[in-house]
Amino acid sequence: MKLIITYLLKYKRYFFINLLAVFGVAAAELGIPIIISNIIDKALPTSDLNLLYKLGGFLAAVAIFGSIGNIIINYASARTSTLILRDLRGEVFKKIQTFSPEEINDYGISSLMTRTTSDVFQILNFVSVFYRVAFMAPVMILVATFLVATRTPSLLSNLLIVIPIIILGIILVVILSRSLSERQQRNLDRINLVTRENLTGVRVVRAFRKNKYEKERFQVANETYSDNAIKLFRLMTSIEPIFFFILNVALVITIYYASGRINLPNSDLTIGQLVEYNDFQFLVMFSILTFAQLFIMYPRTMVSARRINDILDREPKVKNNENALTHVKDLGTLDFKNVSFSYPDSEASVLHNISFSAKKGETIAFIGSTGSGKSTLINLVPRLYNVTQGEILFNNVNINDYDLKYLRSKVGFISQKAILFKGTIEMNIKFGKHDATLDEVIAAAKIAQAHDFILEKENGYQDMVSELGSNLSGGQKQRLSIARALIKKPDIYIFDDSFSALDYKTDAMLRSVLKNYAKDAITLIVAQRVSSIIDSDKIIVLDYGNIVCEGTHDDLMASCTIYQEIAKSQLSEEELSK
Ligand SMILES: Nc1ncnc2c1ncn2[C@@H]1O[C@H](COP(=O)(O)OP(=O)(O)OP(=O)(O)O)[C@@H](O)[C@H]1O
Numbered sequence: 166m167k168l169i170i171t172y173l174l175k176y177k178r179y180f181f182i183n184l185l186a187v188f189g190v191a192a193a194e195l196g197i198p199i200i201i202s203n204i205i206d207k208a209l210p211t212s213d214l215n216l217l218y219k220l221g222g223f224l225a226a227v228a229i230f231g232s233i234g235n236i237i238i239n240y241a242s243a244r245t246s247t248l249i250l251r252d253l254r255g256e257v258f259k260k261i262q263t264f265s266p267e268e269i270n271d272y273g274i275s276s277l278m279t280r281t282t283s284d285v286f287q288i289l290n291f292v293s294v295f296y297r298v299a300f301m302a303p304v305m306i307l308v309a310t311f312l313v314a315t316r317t318p319s320l321l322s323n324l325l326i327v328i329p330i331i332i333l334g335i336i337l338v339v340i341l342s343r344s345l346s347e348r349q350q351r352n353l354d355r356i357n358l359v360t361r362e363n364l365t366g367v368r369v370v371r372a373f374r375k376n377k378y379e380k381e382r383f384q385v386a387n388e389t390y391s392d393n394a395i396k397l398f399r400l401m402t403s404i405e406p407i408f409f410f411i412l413n414v415a416l417v418i419t420i421y422y423a424s425g426r427i428n429l430p431n432s433d434l435t436i437g438q439l440v441e442y443n444d445f446q447f448l449v450m451f452s453i454l455t456f457a458q459l460f461i462m463y464p465r466t467m468v469s470a471r472r473i474n475d476i477l478d479r480e481p482k483v484k485n486n487e488n489a490l491t492h493v494k495d496l497g498t499l500d501f502k503n504v505s506f507s508y509p510d511s512e513a514s515v516l517h518n519i520s521f522s523a524k525k526g527e528t529i530a531f532i533g534s535t536g537s538g539k540s541t542l543i544n545l546v547p548r549l550y551n552v553t554q555g556e557i558l559f560n561n562v563n564i565n566d567y568d569l570k571y572l573r574s575k576v577g578f579i580s581q582k583a584i585l586f587k588g589t590i591e592m593n594i595k596f597g598k599h600d601a602t603l604d605e606v607i608a609a610a611k612i613a614q615a616h617d618f619i620l621e622k623e624n625g626y627q628d629m630v631s632e633l634g635s636n637l638s639g640g641q642k643q644r645l646s647i648a649r650a651l652i653k654k655p656d657i658y659i660f661d662d663s664f665s666a667l668d669y670k671t672d673a674m675l676r677s678v679l680k681n682y683a684k685d686a687i688t689l690i691v692a693q694r695v696s697s698i699i700d701s702d703k704i705i706v707l708d709y710g711n712i713v714c715e716g717t718h719d720d721l722m723a724s725c726t727i728y729q730e731i732a733k734s735q736l737s738e739e740e741l742s743k
């Protein structure tokens with residue numbers, strides 16, 4: 166509720182406009198039955214045309230006044246709820262951007278998506294109903310009851326019997342709908358999860374011929390959702406017939422009660438008054454019903470609000486220190502000092518006591534079997550995770566003391582899995598530097614050995630890349646993601662197995678031009694192929710998270726058994742003897 170109130174207060178201008186309009190509409194809606202009652206009782210029996218015209222004109226004016234008020238209320242409600250939707254989505258999105266992989270994993274991508282879309286939408290629905298009924302309904306109920314008490318007191322008892330009956334009916338529905346609607350949101354999460362996994366893994370699903378299995382999995386999720394939805398709908402749609410049933414029964418009782426007394430000499434009840442009472446009775450019951458909507462929506466909205474707040478209140482583990490450094494001259498040295506690391510939620514340490522140093526112009530390479538911790542190690546440099554023990558220093562300052570954005574602006578990171586975005590090739594490369602000129606884009610693409618294949622595309626640099634780059638080959642994606650990092654001209658390059666999908670020739674070309682381009686930077690390369698790292702200033706061999714050997718290729722060939730084995734399995738006799 167706090168979340169919603171904060172936002173309602175933000176747009177209080179509309180709130181006050183809405184409040185004013187509510188009083189106008191209430192006055193109009195409650196005035197109309199009184200005017201009609203006067204027409205029936207005073208103008209019609211006496212055939213007083215003058216009075217009839219006067220009352221008729223008044224009636225029309227009040228109706229127009231009421232409509233204008235209604236338009237204003239609807240405008241204020243639509244405006245506020247969409248503004249809140251926009252703000253809230255923006256906030257949630259912004260917050261998610263600060264999350265490290267750890268937090269993202271905790272929620273799961275599907276759940277983050279439902280939270281930014283349908284949960285936020287639930288808040289919009291609630292706010293829009295809130296605006297229309299939260300004030301209107303109570304004002305109507307109170308004033309109409311007051312008018313019945315003063316104008317047709319003999320019928321007040323009737324009204325006072327009807328009100329509790331309708332309230333009881335509604336309470337019943339609210340209670341029944343609560344658990345159903347809470348379940349509904351979880352079911353939606355599940356559908357999103359299955360859909361997302363299937364869409365992203367469509368090739369794997371087909372290759373393993375798991376279509377049927379996946380179809381069944383989806384069907385289960387889909388049916389659970391729809392079963393629940395049917396129950397909920399059944400409940401909601403039963404409200405209207407029940408409402409009208411109660412209304413009509415009340416009408417019959419009123420007419421029965423009034424039939425013996427109406428227009429009799431000593432009775433206080435006229436036909437006009439009877440019609441007026443019926444109108445008031447309808448208004449009161451209808452207002453109770455609309456007011457109840459808030460209570461029906463409330464539990465589901467609170468679930469959504471909690472899910473949103475959960476994100477907004479989450480403190481990301483990787484965050485800025487106070488007084489974080491934002492301006493340092495070039496990052497010239499990188500030191501790992503006794504760094505150990507274990508993933509959150511797992512006891513086992515993935516890196517043990519890693520120490521090494523690198524300085525400007527140097528290339529440090531990491532090699533080791535799969536799962537030996539290479540990606541983990543280099544992910545620590547741009548602080549995708551915080552180290553568990555030890556420290557990483559740039560220019561002898563702990564990386565935790567740098568502003569995160571600044572730190573990451575200095576790092577050109579090419580992840581193991583090349584991820585591109587929907588847009589043109591040019592846009593994708595410019596992702597590394599938004600204000601880059603086309604010349605810079607081309608220069609970067611040339612170094613990344615991407616220029617030629619880009620020109621072969623139908624629209625060259627303007628060719629469209631589809632979502633996640635699925636219309637490009639693995640090697641093409643890798644080269645574009647390399648170009649994207651090169652254009653940034655960072656102080657540190659990190660290549661995580663970024664040459665693996667390139668053929669040997671392209672790999673060799675790329676490395677030789679890169680050497681010159683990155684001569685003022687620190688370069689960290691993870692590779693599986695010895696040939697990719699043979700020229701590095703230092704090669705670090707990792708095994709189960711430990712540094713087992715380090716040195717140049719020649720040093721390692723002379724002294725490191727693991728390295729010798731890797732090299733022997735890959736290089737020809739001729740290359741080995743070089
Ligand atoms: N997000 C994660 N949560 C928990 N454990 C992880 C996570 N990512 C990796 N690991 C574990 O950490 C260890 C090292 O993984 P890492 O990805 O660093 O290996 P790698 O050397 O890069 O392997 P590869 O050559 O296959 O890319 C593995 O045992 C892996 O299971």
Ligand SMILES: [Mg+2]
Nearest residue numbers: 539540541581
């Ligand atoms: Mg890896």
